[in-house]
Each structure stands twice: as C-alpha cells, then as structure tokens.
Amino acid sequence: MKSGNLTTIGFDADDTLWQNEQFFQFTEKRLTELLADYAGEEHVSHRLLEAEKRNIGVYGFGIKGFTLSMIETAIEVTEGRITAAGIAEILAAGREMLAHPIEILPHAREALEALAGTYRLVLVTKGDLFDQERKLAQSGLGELFEAVEIVSAKTPETYSRVFARHGDGPRKSMMVGNSVKSDIIPAIEAGSWAIHVPHDLTWVLEQVEPPLDAPRFRQIPDLGQLPEIVREIG
Structure with missing residues (x-):
C-alpha cells in the first residue's frame, strides 16, 4: 500500500x-409528453426542478425522490386533474429507472x-x-x-x-x-x-x-x- x-x-x-443523468433526462421527457395537454415542455421541466429543490431535504437524492417529485409536478400542472392511469405511468417510469442495466x-x-x-x-x-x-x-x-x-x-x-x-x-x-x-x-x-x-x-x-x-x-x-x-x- x-x-x-x-x-x-x-x-x-x-x-x-x-x-446516470441520461436516464433522468429521458424520464423527464416522458413526463413532459404525458402532461403536454396541460403545459409546454419548458414549463413542466421548470415546475419539476422547483419540486426537486423543495424535496431534496425531505426525500434526498435518487430515483425515488425524483419519482415523487414527478408525481407532485403532475398534480400541480394539471391542477389535480391527473388521472390514476397517469400517476401509474409515472410510477412505472420510476420503476424502469430502478431496473435499468x-x-x-x-x-x-x-x-x-x-x-x-x-x-x-x-x-x-x-x-x-x-x-x-x-x-x-x-x-x-x-x-x-x-x-x-x-x-x-x-x-x-x-x-x-x-x-x-x-x-x-x-x-x-x-x-x-x-x-x-x-x-x-x-x-x-x-x-x-x-x-x-x-x-x-x-x-x-x-x-x-x-x-x-x-x-x-x-x-x-x-x-x-x-x-x-x-x-x-x-
């Protein structure tokens, strides 16, 4: 030694x-596409970043906190109109990140x-x-x-x-x-x-x-x- x-x-x-980061950016793109009927891509990304800033101290860093921030963003951007199917799609995206080779x-x-x-x-x-x-x-x-x-x-x-x-x-x-x-x-x-x-x-x-x-x-x-x-x- x-x-x-x-x-x-x-x-x-x-x-x-x-x-690592490329998977977060790909999943963020999926979120903006899911919410395209409610807001533009730039607005959704901005709201997601703000949610992440708020939540780091609570959830820490990582995919699980990111997924929760995506769900929070979807609720905010849609003013509560996001469907259960939409929430399920976000959860599925988070699980895919956790399983990616x-x-x-x-x-x-x-x-x-x-x-x-x-x-x-x-x-x-x-x-x-x-x-x-x-x-x-x-x-x-x-x-x-x-x-x-x-x-x-x-x-x-x-x-x-x-x-x-x-x-x-x-x-x-x-x-x-x-x-x-x-x-x-x-x-x-x-x-x-x-x-x-x-x-x-x-x-x-x-x-x-x-x-x-x-x-x-x-x-x-x-x-x-x-x-x-x-x-x-x-």
Missing part, C-alpha cells in the same frame, strides 16, 4: 463510473484496476441506499474498492470523516468525480486533492464553476488519464 503524498482515492459513482463509462474499470492495490480506493456516493447498492453490485466494480460510503450529502465534513476513517486523512487523499459542486469543491475545502472528470450531462443543481486557481485541483477529459495524474501527485 502506498505511503507517500497520496494513499487514498475516493470515487464518485453516478456519471463518473457509470451513466448499468452502463460503465469508458476507462472506468481500467483506471480502477490500475490503481487498486497501490492505493486505498473508496466509493463515495450520495443517493438512495438500495439503488446505489444495486448499481454497484451490477457494475462488477465492487471488488476493486476497499470501502463504500453512501452518504446523504457531500460536504467538507463528509470528506474529512470518510478519509480519516478509510485513509490517512484528507491531506493524503484524493476525490475523483464529475460534479464540481459535490465532488470537487468540498473535497478541496477538506484539504484533499480533487480531480474533475466532466460528463456531457450534469444535473443543473450540480453545475457551478470549477476552482481553477486551487492548487489541489486538476481536470482530465476521462478516467483514462487518471493513473498518470495520480503518479504525478503521489
């Missing part, structure tokens, strides 16, 4: 190791395999416990991680706690992810390195400007570049 500048690497899961992103397995054994690899993801465990199991990547942390929020305190528990503290740790808001900024604030791997699709509530002037910030086009960056740092 590595004992230099860097000993522990945390990885985000959704849209870092496997596809995992699509591993390019270079994810190769990067993990290149780093496993030399560094402690920790999966740090937020969302619904059952769904995240399902995706990890189906991905076939679970054996490459020494620990898995499914958290309700990603804050500097979260990373300090996780990297103290599973590593040598945040100063000797790195977080890798696609979300600047959740994976990068709070990890840097905790004292860790942070590697941003942009994804073509990022939820609007996760979109913030990257900390380009932070000494411990790096950005790479894909996970294929990660082993080289890790060697340079640690």
Whole structure:
C-alpha cells in the first residue's frame, strides 16, 4: 500500500463510473409528453426542478425522490386533474429507472484496476441506499474498492470523516468525480486533492464553476488519464 503524498482515492459513482443523468433526462421527457395537454415542455421541466429543490431535504437524492417529485409536478400542472392511469405511468417510469442495466463509462474499470492495490480506493456516493447498492453490485466494480460510503450529502465534513476513517486523512487523499459542486469543491475545502472528470450531462443543481486557481485541483477529459495524474501527485 502506498505511503507517500497520496494513499487514498475516493470515487464518485453516478456519471463518473457509470451513466446516470441520461436516464433522468429521458424520464423527464416522458413526463413532459404525458402532461403536454396541460403545459409546454419548458414549463413542466421548470415546475419539476422547483419540486426537486423543495424535496431534496425531505426525500434526498435518487430515483425515488425524483419519482415523487414527478408525481407532485403532475398534480400541480394539471391542477389535480391527473388521472390514476397517469400517476401509474409515472410510477412505472420510476420503476424502469430502478431496473435499468448499468452502463460503465469508458476507462472506468481500467483506471480502477490500475490503481487498486497501490492505493486505498473508496466509493463515495450520495443517493438512495438500495439503488446505489444495486448499481454497484451490477457494475462488477465492487471488488476493486476497499470501502463504500453512501452518504446523504457531500460536504467538507463528509470528506474529512470518510478519509480519516478509510485513509490517512484528507491531506493524503484524493476525490475523483464529475460534479464540481459535490465532488470537487468540498473535497478541496477538506484539504484533499480533487480531480474533475466532466460528463456531457450534469444535473443543473450540480453545475457551478470549477476552482481553477486551487492548487489541489486538476481536470482530465476521462478516467483514462487518471493513473498518470495520480503518479504525478503521489
């Protein structure tokens, strides 16, 4: 096990190791089509986003909360006229999301395999416990991680706690992810390195400007570049 500048690497899961946001956007499109007789696509999407903002603190992140927000949006947009069949269609769309096969992103397995054994690899993801465990199991990547942390929020305190528990503290740790808001900024604030791997699709509530002037910030086009960056740092 590595004992230099860097000993522990945390990885985000959704849209870092496997596809996720595209399924939310596809299902949102289905909702706008279902409600097309009541409101335009842009209006429905706006109302859905507002519902998600209100509900994150209650339902947390994930498909189940998203489904409940879709139902709430449908009731609001139709002023209570949505039929039982319409509600059933929304529930079916949510179930389809929960059953969708995992699509591993390019270079994810190769990067993990290149780093496993030399560094402690920790999966740090937020969302619904059952769904995240399902995706990890189906991905076939679970054996490459020494620990898995499914958290309700990603804050500097979260990373300090996780990297103290599973590593040598945040100063000797790195977080890798696609979300600047959740994976990068709070990890840097905790004292860790942070590697941003942009994804073509990022939820609007996760979109913030990257900390380009932070000494411990790096950005790479894909996970294929990660082993080289890790060697340079640690």
